[in-house]
Amino acid sequence: MTDTPSTGSPILQRLQNIRARIAAAAIRADRHPDDITLVAVSKFHPQSSVLAALGGHQTVFGENRVQEAEQKFPALRDAWPDMRLHIIGGLQTNKALQACRIADAVETLDRPSLSDAIAKAGDRLGRLPQLFVQVNTGDEPQKSGIARQEADTFIDSCKSLFGERLVGLMCIPPEDEPSRPHFAYLAQLARSHGLPKLSMGMSGDFEEAILEGATLVRIGSAIFGPRPTSAPYRP
Numbered sequence: 001m002t003d004t005p006s007t008g009s010p011i012l013q014r015l016q017n018i019r020a021r022i023a024a025a026a027i028r029a030d031r032h033p034d035d036i037t038l039v040a041v042s043k044f045h046p047q048s049s050v051l052a053a054l055g056g057h058q059t060v061f062g063e064n065r066v067q068e069a070e071q072k073f074p075a076l077r078d079a080w081p082d083m084r085l086h087i088i089g090g091l092q093t094n095k096a097l098q099a100c101r102i103a104d105a106v107e108t109l110d111r112p113s114l115s116d117a118i119a120k121a122g123d124r125l126g127r128l129p130q131l132f133v134q135v136n137t138g139d140e141p142q143k144s145g146i147a148r149q150e151a152d153t154f155i156d157s158c159k160s161l162f163g164e165r166l167v168g169l170m171c172i173p174p175e176d177e178p179s180r181p182h183f184a185y186l187a188q189l190a191r192s193h194g195l196p197k198l199s200m201g202m203s204g205d206f207e208e209a210i211l212e213g214a215t216l217v218r219i220g221s222a223i224f225g226p227r228p229t230s231a232p233y234r235p
């Protein structure tokens with residue numbers, strides 16, 4: 001790397017480090033590093049952190065909350081038209097229209113009421129973001145995502161609603177279990193439905209996700225540092 005001085009901000013250094021680890025994992029998996037998209041998860045972090053990452057040529061960002069994304073992103077997007085925003089947090093149906101308006105991808109379709117709301121939003125806007133079904137691979141009661149048992153039916157119904165706009169599957173494995181079997185399960189499920197994209201792997205387990213076929217990894221703290229938890233985000 002010649003265009004980013006090693007004396008740059010910690011965010012730039014960590015970004016370089018993560019890119020190198022993604023590339024190394026891809027090569028170990030006999031895959032091309034370019035086939036893996038890094039989604040930099042900037043939730044709770046200020047606009048200045050997003051700016052630092054943009055300065056390091058990071059273009060794809062993930063946010064959990066629509067309202068936070070609305071405060072942070074439109075101004076940046078004017079200056080960086082290449083920038084892409086993925087909504088990766090659980091979505092209320094009454095936020096579907098706003099989510100479709102601001103996002104390039106919504107990764108958290110997990111129930112019929114939400115897919116219906118997104119379909120309506122698409123009709124109104126005349127366009128839809130890329131869509132992913134989130135699967136609750138650990139069948140955890142408190143977690144969003146469609147249950148394993150209902151996944152096939154729900155994915156089929158999303159396919160008929162959205163056609164090619166449904167591009168893939170997403171999961172967040174349980175924290176107290178090894179991630180890899182969950183990634184393998186999601187990859188198999190995507191294959192069986194002919195879906196090309198797999199959003200899986202976070203700061204702690206993205207290399208394993210790449211070995212199981214992840215095409216997007218969502219990485220927050222390993223790039224931006226620990227998330228401020230006490231103070232809510234202020235622009």
Ligand SMILES: *Cc1c(COP(=O)(O)O)cnc(C)c1O
Binds near residue numbers: 089203220
């Ligand atoms: C916060 C979050 C991430 C990033 O988590 P890190 O462990 O900080 O990398 C990824 N995916 C989702 C859905 C998240 O909510």
